[in-house]
Amino acid sequence: MRQAARLLFGRGARLRWVHLILGGALAMPYVLVGTVIIGPATGSTDVFGSFPLQLASFGVGLPIAAVTSLFPLTRPLEAAAVRWLCGVDADRLAFGPARTRGEKRRTAAWFTLHLGFGGIIAGMSLAVPPFAAVLVLLPLFAGLGGTRLGLPEVLDHAWALALAPVAGAATLVALAGCAAGCGALLARWAPELLGPSPEGRLAAAEARAADLAVRNRLARELHDSVGHALSAVTLQASAARRVLDSDPEFVREALAAIEDTTRRTVGELDAVLGVLREGDGPGTAPAPTLAGDLDGLLSRTRASGTRVTATIDADPEALPPLLSREAYRIVQEGLSNALRHVGHRVAVDVRIAVAGGQLEIIVENPVTGPAPSRPGGGHGLRGIADRARLLGGTSTAGPTTAQTWRLHVHLPMKGPV
Template structure:
């Protein structure tokens, strides 16, 4: 049997009430402390064995130890059986998919009905005593049933809310991954197309005698074109019906346009760059850093209520850090309902490069989003940029 902390608290309160009643009574019952202790034990163990404790209460306490009569009746004696009736209503599940076994449900009905009938035939002073006895016992049992129904409805509602939240999270994550896939499709297709064009230029500059080299470069061109075509066929559904042309993808070099758009919407954005001009970055990394800034500033505009924000960019030989800070109400990334879906895409983009993203409210008000992105070797990036040019 497992006794919960709340059961101990209820038992302590019960003993306190019983002590107060016995110590203030004109005439104390013989062995009252043993009887009160026995009743307290029933209250303590009632949740672990609701049917058994109520049967023992009625048969032993209410009949053998303290027969119900007008002369020796105690309030704590009534509390003991009322608590037992309430516990049966609260703990025994009569209906629903998770209902108790049949023997427990039939036992609950039998114990409740038997207790009511048994106590009604005790020594009562007036007819109203019979009505009060039946009313109090059934009220205690029904109150437990109502609490059980309420708890089950709350649990079902919480489960439905959690399921809906998980579904929204998965949909947001899937949408963001699809968006990243579309952008990577454009970047990879563009890079492979440049490689094909460069191979074609080299092939046309070869001497006629270098036929073997010309054939190898022609094979490179054909393989590159096949790769781009296959990539477009594989990721075509992710383009959302867009045309086959290659879209120009933004990067950190286009932050001025984003700042201008935010200024028109009423949010003044100040951009600072630590470490000098931003060197050439891999297209996918440059795009993701831009999207993180864009998403963070969009959340500032939609949710924070701030009229200004700051974007701080710091870069070193192998790392790029982007920080967006606002002076709003601390809800920039979480949104009005605290769902936090604005963070999902930013964190997904950072994780794609092995980076990290932190989003947190500031102590004095406002919100800060910081992304730290590892940067590949700059020599390869510079060489690729030179070839593209």
């Protein structure tokens, strides 16, 4: 019983009832146009005085409504109304104007159904409640008799008066049932008639995929640049604190490296955030590359006290810009992993070479113990794998038999861009 009451009179049913009443209100101008046509066609001067003529006017007005539904704003407005009043999820609806022939046909069918069902339910909502109220209150006026109230003579009988309130309540329930049924049908048909076409769904999926790709790229850039800077600055500050009294020269170098690291990172951060600001152009700082900042990256890492050995058997100036940029980020993340997991007391070996048409990057450091855990885990190795895969390359990372941890990346010199 409670479930049935919620279906007929719950919040969702009431909102769908409002949606139908709005459809009836939208149908009224078309009904008036229909009366202008039906009146002269039938020779009647009082169309509203005849229920069959009213229905005929309603039937003539609906095709006119279907034609006017081709206006661009019809589908966005109807979709918004369906979302808020019928409880249909927004991702199942299309909020742009109908452009293709199929979309226009579906929009016209929906508009006709909305106004058709809405006109019927709105008319019932105007006529049924007063009639039901008369039936419910009829026993109070039993002495007047049904005929004196303009009602059928059968209501003069006692049994009819006793059943009149029940009949009145039943008509109200029937009205609620009709409204709930029509509202449920419209909510069910809305995604098919107001939803995106297969082409629209494909375009939306492609747009979401492109947006996700941009977000992932920005996340990798932020992780690699900011994560490396924080790791390096933390170790530089820690090393400077330990030798603050005994080695002032090292402290000055560490502070200078911290200043340079933070300045460069702020520039990179501004460049990445510039992509997020709608309407902004690229950031003020270009993305770093092997050709532009490999030496600076190695020197800033060494400033923390980490012993970094670099073997460069490739000409960074000869690398394609995209390859040089991604390779720089891979080396940067490899150094960041070494700093985070083993600190500054071990040596890190970096090797960059070109062999067999591929750029080979190796970052290796000794394993001094179990890697410290990080809250939430890290995403550096996953980002490196993503960068390598997007360029058509491969990456591996893990411990070796020589008690070292090795990051090994191969990037084709002419991979997919």
